[in-house]
Amino acid sequence: MKKLWEVCAILSVAALCGGAIAQDKYPDQPIRLIVPFPAGGATDLVSRVVATELGKATGWAIAPDNKPGSGGSVGLSLGGKAKADGYTIVMAQNANLVINPLLGVGNYDPIKDFEPVLLVASSPMVMIVAKNSQYESVEKIIAAAKAKPGSVRFGSPGIGTSGHLAGELLQQLSGAKFLHVPYKGISQALPDLMGGRIDLFVGSAPSVMAQIKEGTLHAVGVFDKKRATDLPDVPTFDELGYSGSEAITWWGVVVPAGTRKEIVDQLNKEINAVLKKQETQAQFKNAGADVLGSSAEEFAGLIQSDVPKWKLVIERADIKKR
Amino acid sequence: MELLNNLSLGFGVALTLGNIGYCFIGVLLGTLIGVLPGIGPLVTISMLLPITFGMPPVSALIMLAGIYYGAQYGGSTAAILVNLPGEVSSSVTCLDGYQMARRGKAGYALATAALASVIAGFIGTLAIATLAKPLSAWAIEFGAEDYFGLMVMGLVSATVLSNGDLAKSLGMVMFGLLLGLIGTDVNSGIERFTFNVPELADGIGFSILAVGLFAMPEVVSNLGQKETREVFTAKISGVMMSWAEFKAILPPSLRGTTVGGLFGMLPGVGPTVSAFAAYMVEKKVSKDPARFGLGAVEGVAAPEAANNAASQTTFIPTLTLGIPGSATMALIFGALVMYGVQPGPTVMVRDPQLFWGVVASMFVGNVMLVALNLPLVGVWVRLLTVPYRWLFPCIIMFCAFGNYTVNSSVVDVYVCAAIGVLGYVMAQLDCPPAPMVLGYVLGPQMEEYMRRALLLSGGDSMVFLRSPLSLFFLVVAALLLISMSIPAIRRKKHIVYEEKSEAEAKA
Incomplete structure (x- = not known):
């Protein structure tokens, strides 16, 4: 029995060496x-x-x-x-x-x-609002948030997510102040956005594309240097005057x-x-x-x-x- | 008329030979894993996900859905015959179903569970077909404070209902709430109680907890008892029920369907809470509530109808809003995205074949489930009569394997083993695991909703009383608690449970 183990050990070492020798042919x-x-x-x-x-x-x-x-x-x-x-x-x-x-x-x-x-x-981050929202453009959102800091409720998929950081970046570039409402992912945030309990949400484009296409949600801005292929009519934050806003x-x-x-x-x-x-x-x-x-x-x-x-x-x- | 057109389109898809086959595989697997404790639809679906990549999306979804609602059927069989919830959502069925089996009415209990499930399945499916659109709008009305109220009510009712000492149940709820705090706090992103173990940053997985609490202790105590596990195989007769017996279960089944159907549409509520709620409603409307826990047939019919209705209507928010309401739905949602189908408001317009095909397959699946569950109940039961020394290594292996595959993490398997030890100790001390699981599931969400409601109201706690929905749920919860603290009622409950344990001692 002991012999067998020794043979196994030798064989496996040999196999490992073989692997090392054959390294020039990857993979x-x-x-x-x-x-x-x-x-x-x-x-x-x-x-x-x-x-x-x-x-x-x-x-x-x-x-x-x-x-x-x-x-x-x-x-x-x-x-x-x-x-x-x-x-x-x-x-x-x-x-x-x-x-x-x-x-x-x-x-x-x-x-x-x-x-x-x-x-x-x-894929870019996108800022979305509900259809019929009073904030149908980025200008209105920023103006309202500057007039009354903390009055615009900004939902994100969670603390430290790309959506949250994109929203923070926009606040830092514009000087506006939102009330940040973190969610666990997107699933609970969208009903609150549609129901008017939060005013805007920042998430990745594919996660909100279905609702944008359907018309229940409205995209106001794209955090990228170029416009999103699926959203040719939505301006980038770069175009809106916030350079360095790609997320x-x-x-x-x-x-x-x-x-x-x-x-x-x-x-x-x-x-x-x-x-x-x-x-x-x-x-x-x-x-x-x-x-x-x-x-x-x-x-x-x-x-x-x-x-x-x-x-x-x-x-x-x-x-x-x- | 439009409904008829849609349904005929759906049946055209669901009744192709291949899709009938996938539906059959789904409900068969669902029943199997539903009967076997420790393996749930969550684990099964996650294990099967890689296989479905090569399948047409409709077929894959039909199969996955079959596993999900089939498991609710199978779960009740194990609950009635061995007092072991095959699925967590069947834990309520144990209360009266097992007592019925002990009194020689196993056949009636099984038939009740199957028929109530089928009634709920049909109505639930019809509900999806007719109400999907308007109801997805209703779910939007639920704000953070309303969810909070709903969950408070769910927790309180679970405690009041639990089959044991109120103090112990309350303790278990609190314990569950504490376990639920493990992981990353949503509002600050700070990790709590993770002791720097990265695998704990997302909390203890639900399937790990469920397996550890329900499957592991069961295995250990069964081994301790040397094949004395009671399986009522010989006593199953009376599966064909009389008209009078059917009339007795019809009203509770319909009430259970209503409760389950409504609750199932709320993200995060799901079959388990629905079953608890339906049991509570049934106890409230009953002329003789003292029979509950002693083999009341309503106590089987209502929760079984509710968990089935809920497991079907839970597809409404997932498919029509793109909002998965539970971990299992999140998996199915993810699978759909992978197949190139974007669930959401557009799904009925863009993929009508998929949406209506799956709805129609649920009709087909429900018919198959009756055939699988009533005449073949003997086969399923034989699964439970396989000598335990052969069965338990398989159960343990499946549990370990399933828990490993969810996250490909060995730590999860260790955590499950540790929870298994805890679960065994709890079982020895007569501490009910169900309130703990509910506390664990609802606690973190309750906290999240409460803090979000307060964040949005600017810290004004009156927000919970201003919303009519939240107010309603909180008042119901308060009434339940008050009723339990009135000495007369509490005495009555003690008498009921004393009678129950006497009855158990005799049986």
Whole structure:
């Protein structure tokens, strides 16, 4: 019996060495794609589309692995600590990669602990009001909030969410003061918005698109540099005179810091190619995400500019660390 | 007329061979997991979600919906025959259903549960078809203060109702409320009672708590008793009920359907609270409330009708408003988005085949469930008569596996085991778990709504009395509490429970 164990041990060591020797041929084993949210959400969909299409295009085995919790930080923590061998990749989002550490959630550094691969997709934050609201434009909202600070009730999907921070950013840029009413996600906020118990809500475009199309909710402004593809008539806050007001949700692939440059380059090239495919773009459109694709350097630049920007917003809004 | 057109469109979709098959798989699985304690629709649906990706959206939704309402049927079988709620929402059925079984009326109890469920299922489905649009507008009228009042009433009624010492029940509610505080506070984003364990930042998962409290202690105490678990297989007769018996269950079934149907549409209320509320209503309208807890057939019919009606009408806010009312609905909502269907006010216009197909499949599914549950009740019961030493490793494995898959987290499995120990200790001390679960579910939402109501009113606590809906719920809750503190009534309740334990001792 003891002999058998020894043989096993030797064999497994040999197998490990074999793996190390064969390293120049990447990938020679399945790649784990950490999805930091549960099955069913936009992040899961984006990840699965990338995994499936990448598998089809290259023949690689990509296994999406849902590791939800703490607003995505559980998955990011796991990814940051994983072996930097290219076999663990992470579908990160600005909320969990950049913003959570600023709020004291997650024990990782967005710049030091990860190697950016590429930007995959984005969708902008949108400010919405009920149809027939007295605040049918951003001008009216800002004017009312300045005339009587705290009188305009601003709902968000929760403290520290992208929607909340976008609203805070607008208040800081305009000097207006809203009464912030945090919800747990969007489901309870929309009836309150439709019922007139809050005046406006900021959430991601796909989460409110159905109600906007139906006409029960009215979009007044988009937190992006360019207008949203699905909302061509809604002005951006940039156009309305609030420059520096972009607040988008982005998705991007990152790998643990220390992953070899060849692997990062190979992943970048293959995923960029997948993002150009018709099937990928059609499936992203269903989820309400705009396909991006980028170089690793562009993605790194975005992370490096996002960190100080949101750090300042969080400090000025006095959002407490957890 | 439009309704007829819509329904015929729906049946055209639901009655294709493939969709009948998916509907059957759904209700079969639903009944199975409903009978087996420790595996609920939430865990099952989350486990099946990856499989549904390759299916047409309508078929996938028909199957998932079948699991959801099928589980309510199966849950009652376990509740009646082994005093074990297969589903949390069946815990009320245990009160009288099990007593009926002990008195040799298991067949009548099972038939009552199935028929009440079917009546509720049909009416609930019709309600979705006719009322979906106007009712989704009614739900919008509920403000934060109204939800708060509703939940206070739910908690108080659960405490008053609970099958045991009032002090212990109150203690369990408080314990549940405290457990519910674990996690991230909505209004400040600060983590509370998480001890820096990242997995606790979102609180203890509901399925973990439910498995730990209901399934684990049951397994342990069964093992302790050496195969003495009472399963009333031999005594099941009288499944075919007489006209007089049917007349006795029709009014409570209809009342239960009304209560459940209305409550089911409110996000966050769901089948469990509906069943409790229906039981309470039934006890109130009864000429002889003392029979409740001793095998009153109304105490089976009303909550069974209510939890079924609620599990169907809960689709109204999910599909028509895009507002999932519960964790299970949130999963189904997420699945729809993944299939490329955006639930919301547009769903009836943009995807009429999906909406009406699913509505029609609920009719089909309800018919299948009668066939599955009445003639085949013996088969389901045999599941419970499998020697326990074979069954329990499977149950434990399923529980651990299911809890792991929800978040792919080993910590969740450990937490579940710890709660299982706690649940066993509680069971030994006669502390009822149901009020605790309700406190756990409603507590955080109650806090959230209360603080939001106060935030929006600028800190004016009179807001709870100004809204007529909230005022109504709070008055009902206060009356319930006052009635329990009047010595005469309290004595009466004690007598009832003493009689009940004497009856149990004899049986």
